[in-house]
Amino acid sequence: MDDPASNASGATGSGPIPKAVASRLSLYLRELQHLIEQGEETTSSSELGRKLGFTDAQVRKDLAYFGHFGYPGIGYRCDKLVGAIKKILGTDQQWHAVLVGAGNLGRALLGYKGFQRQGFRVVAAFDTDASKVGSQIEGVAVVHLDQLTEFAKANRVRLGIIAVPAPAAQAVANRLVAAGVEGILNFAPVTIELPDTVRQVGVDLAIELEQLSFAIVTRGEPPTG
């Protein structure tokens, strides 16, 4: 292989990317984008590892899952690596998402600039509150939930974001599934059941704080994992 960067999706031969690796790829991507903004053209496994708290060996192993991007003695070209990681994560394309729930959290998500930057576009917000329907929030139209399916089909919507109170989450999830989304990001603090054709990621803000308090109370007696 003459051009070591020519093999973005062809994978070195290690097969599918382990989930543990995928979660780190997003962090590498964020850090690489940051380095590029600072004018860096290359980086190394030890620099990435130091910034993110991983060993250099782990960084190299992770990056070798999907191609030969490094140059011995030099390191990695940031831009090439960004392109390759985006391809793996699927964010080399743009994803259309809908948000359900135009409450406090929903509004904050609509104003969040980071989604756009990483290839996600929230194309509409849905709610059942008549006082919200018809308005615009951060430039995004608030539409009645009853029009979800129609809208989703017409606008190539593939992702749904749930930001409604816990008791409403499952019903909203069912509607999103009926509307044909392929994945759901769930901010409601409740487990939702989905057909296994639809992927989900759950974010529970209170659980994040619990994990922090756990880390504090076990300080000095560091956990095994």
Next chain:
Amino acid sequence: MDDPASNASGATGSGPIPKAVASRLSLYLRELQHLIEQGEETTSSSELGRKLGFTDAQVRKDLAYFGHFGYPGIGYRCDKLVGAIKKILGTDQQWHAVLVGAGNLGRALLGYKGFQRQGFRVVAAFDTDASKVGSQIEGVAVVHLDQLTEFAKANRVRLGIIAVPAPAAQAVANRLVAAGVEGILNFAPVTIELPDTVRQVGVDLAIELEQLSFAIVTRGEPPTG
């Protein structure tokens, strides 16, 4: 041992709780609280596993790390288990937290009811914007960031929540450390460096969506992990 539930923090002999287990404990806790609200007194490893997508063996193993709470033939008493898990996670006590950044996301976090419910209390919000300082949001006072240390010392603040734009995050983190917090929940999409006496948990909303898109594009070719 006569009373199988008498050994909450004494641990069965397996020593410290692995991090992988701790992350599931929060999910068990949430599900158990939900079951109790529905009037259930007991549950089983298979029921918990089914609801959360784990095997029954994994549930039993996880719960056995910190005591003998199950009754063969019967299952687990929800209330006992809730108490034991809270003790492990540190949320049997109340934690005082401060929020830094009273923007869109910060405001949403101040209105989030789930923190209170799980034992966290946001006792003040900090910002540098003169038009915000002095106001109240969701019943929480907005104070100038310059008063952080003084306030934190006077109010037993142990946790800090960062909800400022990425470029400001490291400086805010430094201030929180100087103010004596023991842990930081960071919503800014940037890596922050902390002394290793201070714990951190990072939540990057765009990364959560990336993980969802990754799960979708690798559908049918399920990842190893």
Next chain:
DNA sequence: TAGATTGTTAATCGATTAACAATC
């Protein structure tokens, strides 16, 4: 060239699963 850094292998480590005797 000499110095730096990769990709990969082998060894270690940790986490999950299956099975089952113990027991409510």
Next chain:
DNA sequence: TAGATTGTTAATCGATTAACAATC
């Protein structure tokens, strides 16, 4: 009692680390 379900062991599986030849 018979049925159900636990706690624990052993086996399997996956992830991390250390080391180093290859190479820019």
